[in-house]
Amino acid sequence: xxxxxxxxxxxxxxxxxxxxxxxxxxxxxxxxxxxxxxxxxxxxxxxxxxxxxxxxxxxxxxxxxxxxxxxxxxxxxxxxxxxxxxxxxxxxxxxxxxxxxxxxxxxxxxxxxxxxxxxxxxxxxxxxxxxxxxxxxxxxxxxxxxxxxxxxxxxxxxxxxxxxxxxxxxxxxxxxxxxxxxxxxxxxxxxxxxxxxxxxxxxxxxxxxxxxxxxxxxxxxxxxxxxxxxxxxxxxxxxxxxxxxxxxxxxxxxxxxxxxxxxxxxxxxxxxxxxxxxxxxxxxxxxxxxxxxxxxxxxxx
Amino acid sequence: xxxxxxxxxxxxxxxxxxxxxxxxxxxxxxxxxxxxxxxxxxxxxxxxxxxxxxxxxxxxxxxxxxxxxxxxxxxxxxxxxxxxxxxxxxxxxxxxxxxxxxxxxxxxxxxxxxxxxxxxxxxxxxxxxxxxxxxxxxxxxxxxxxxxxxxxxxxxxxxxxxxxxxxxxxxxxxxxxxxxxxxxxxxxxxxxxxxxxxxxxxxxxxxxxxxxxxxxxxxxxxxxxxxxxxxxxxxxxxxxxxxxxxxxxxxxxxxxxxxxxxxxxxxxxxxxxxxxxxxxxxxxxxxxxxxxxxxxxxxxx
Numbered sequence: 001x002x003x004x005x006x007x008x009x010x011x012x013x014x015x016x017x018x019x020x021x022x023x024x025x026x027x028x029x030x031x032x033x034x035x036x037x038x039x040x041x042x043x044x045x046x047x048x049x050x051x052x053x054x055x056x057x058x059x060x061x062x063x064x065x066x067x068x069x070x071x072x073x074x075x076x077x078x079x080x081x082x083x084x085x086x087x088x089x090x091x092x093x094x095x096x097x098x099x100x101x102x103x104x105x106x107x108x109x110x111x112x113x114x115x116x117x118x119x120x121x122x123x124x125x126x127x128x129x130x131x132x133x134x135x136x137x138x139x140x141x142x143x144x145x146x147x148x149x150x151x152x153x154x155x156x157x158x159x160x161x162x163x164x165x166x167x168x169x170x171x172x173x174x175x176x177x178x179x180x181x182x183x184x185x186x187x188x189x190x191x192x193x194x195x196x197x198x199x200x201x202x203x204x205x206x207x208x209x210x211x212x213x214x215x216x217x218x219x220x221x222x223x224x225x226x227x228x229x230x231x232x233x234x235x236x237x238x239x240x241x242x243x244x245x246x247x248x249x250x251x252x253x254x255x256x257x258x259x260x261x262x263x264x265x266x267x268x269x270x271x272x273x274x275x276x277x278x279x280x281x282x283x284x285x286x287x288x289x290x291x292x293x294x295x296x297x298x299x300x301x
Numbered sequence: 302x303x304x305x306x307x308x309x310x311x312x313x314x315x316x317x318x319x320x321x322x323x324x325x326x327x328x329x330x331x332x333x334x335x336x337x338x339x340x341x342x343x344x345x346x347x348x349x350x351x352x353x354x355x356x357x358x359x360x361x362x363x364x365x366x367x368x369x370x371x372x373x374x375x376x377x378x379x380x381x382x383x384x385x386x387x388x389x390x391x392x393x394x395x396x397x398x399x400x401x402x403x404x405x406x407x408x409x410x411x412x413x414x415x416x417x418x419x420x421x422x423x424x425x426x427x428x429x430x431x432x433x434x435x436x437x438x439x440x441x442x443x444x445x446x447x448x449x450x451x452x453x454x455x456x457x458x459x460x461x462x463x464x465x466x467x468x469x470x471x472x473x474x475x476x477x478x479x480x481x482x483x484x485x486x487x488x489x490x491x492x493x494x495x496x497x498x499x500x501x502x503x504x505x506x507x508x509x510x511x512x513x514x515x516x517x518x519x520x521x522x523x524x525x526x527x528x529x530x531x532x533x534x535x536x537x538x539x540x541x542x543x544x545x546x547x548x549x550x551x552x553x554x555x556x557x558x559x560x561x562x563x564x565x566x567x568x569x570x571x572x573x574x575x576x577x578x579x580x581x582x583x584x585x586x587x588x589x590x591x592x593x594x595x596x597x598x599x600x601x602x
Contacts, residue, residue, distance in 0.1 A: 011376075011379050012341065012372075012375075012376040012380075013339075013341060013342050013372070014342065015342055015345050015346050016344055036371070036564055037338060037339065037341075037372045038314075038338065038339055039567065040313065040314060040338075040343065041315065041316055041339065043316050044315055044316050045316050057432065058587055060406075061401075061404040062405050063372055063405060064399070065373040067368075067371055067372045067375075068338070070302050070364065070368055071313075071314070071338045071364055071368045073312075074364040074368075075312075075313040079313075080312055090404075092404040095342050096400055096404065098363075098369075099397055099400060100364070100397055101398065103362040103391075103393040103443075104362050104363050104364060104443060105442060105443045106363075106364075142404075142406045143405060181365060243305065
């Protein structure tokens with residue numbers, strides 16, 4: 001699971017900071033999460049292969065989370081993209097994108113599918129045989145979802161030495177990977193545990209931005225491997241955090257601690273703070289296993 | 302007259318090139334012309350004072366000319382802008398901007414006025430006592446206007462030595478600047494030409510992007526001081542230029558020559574070309590007084 005931070009600052013793009021966007025590479029998927037203005041340039045800067053993005057997840061319709069979407073969709077068009085593109089986001093996103101394409105008299109040469117979200121309950125928005133993506137309903141000034149990306153438990157791994165010892169033919173390999181025991185020609189049974197290793201442990205990543213401190217998300221993100229939680233403010237601005245429905249570093253750490261996540265990753269910093277260290281000082285005493293996003297940062301989990 | 306090129310490349314923004322946007326500083330105005338994605342960051346990079354922009358002119362609704370507008374409008378909102386902001390652009394621009402503000406539940410704390418353009422004839426879109434702005438209808442794949450910025454002839458300049466020689470009182474100064482002769486107490490008349498200098502020669506700037514080669518614009522831009530004319534392609538791609546309704550370097554130079562402009566400035570280069578020199582080689586033999594825009598370039602006329 002590899003996460004590239006394209007942007008992790010709140011509000012307006014600046015010469016040195018970018019609004020929210022990240023790329024999660026997980027089980028051969030390249031998921032784009034949020035798409036602030038300048039995301040396509042950040043993709044280029046970070047040398048990520050545009051064309052591999054087939055699914056874009058938009059948390060909410062504040063500009064710093066989606067103003068780069070129409071530009072990316074248009075660029076895909078100019079680059080003669082062919083594969084389908086799926087956009088998951090709040091109701092309205094389709095109208096906004098199509099209105100602009102219509103006025104520019106442009107039509108994508110690829111299929112563009114919108115999956116508009118309106119539910120206030122968590123729901124599965126994407127699923128294949130390897131990965132599951134669920135919404136995490138968040139409380140913010142407008143309708144907002146976080147997203148939980150969960151790897152599925154994969155096949156058991158063949159213990160190839162043991163398999164050869166029993167002279168088992170290739171045609172049985174998938175059956176073995178699926179956990180089945182094998183009956184040999186002499187009628188004896190080889191238990192699956194003897195010829196396989198456990199599958200790779202599935203990982204999970206929860207993206208929660210933007211949100212006020214909200215314990216109701218805990219059951220959804222409990223025990224996840226990595227939690228990205230917004231921390232727009234410090235406790236010194238806790239009133240501002242409440243009124244704008246954002247979180248402080250302390251609050252993000254408390255959610256991580258209560259949800260028993262393995263790792264906390266923080267971001268969506270207000271640009272009023274001179275250094276990310278301030279967030280670290282506030283969060284670490286509550287939840288020590290905390291990392292700090294920065295634009296261009298790459299995290300492998 | 303000072304022109305800052307924020308971006309002058311066609312199609313998609315890249316790490317090293319930006320889509321169209323420029324700032325024209327003329328007689329105390331700071332006019333923004335087009336606003337591709339990333340314009341607000343380019344304004345910051347070029348250390349231009351955002352807040353002085355009160356008028357934004359959008360040529361057409363292709364993304365590389367206006368996808369940065371909604372972000373700039375939102376940033377003005379976050380920076381607590383108070384002065385009115387006027388946006389001049391094709392019909393549809395208001396709907397696009399307001400739709401996005403509505404979905405983000407945002408309202409500008411300043412007055413945002415849209416001046417939507419539909420005319421196929423040149424029209425005056427802005428005028429005060431110092432400057433006049435007219436549209437230059439262009440032929441492109443969608444409804445497009447260039448803009449002609451004309452300084453008005455200012456007051457005549459006082460020849461202060463001569464004025465003092467005649468003991469003329471201050472209260473007559475504006476009358477003199479307006480070109481009037483002065484009658485002295487003894488009844489004798491001092492002709493205006495004796496006590497004034499000619500006013501500063503008014504300058505004009507024509508912005509023409511995007512457009513196919515089109516001689517019908519010549520009467521509108523004739524004799525102007527500076528013509529910015531798009532040159533997306535070279536003659537080697539003249540078929541592509543025709544089919545996409547863009548111009549080649551040769552064609553831009555021909556328009557400059559036929560319109561007898563003082564200076565040609567080229568831009569809107571396709572990113573397929575490795576160097577701007579290629580455009581120079583093609584244009585200079587036809588129109589020698591040619592400059593080449595580049596992102597971050599500043600031109601004083």
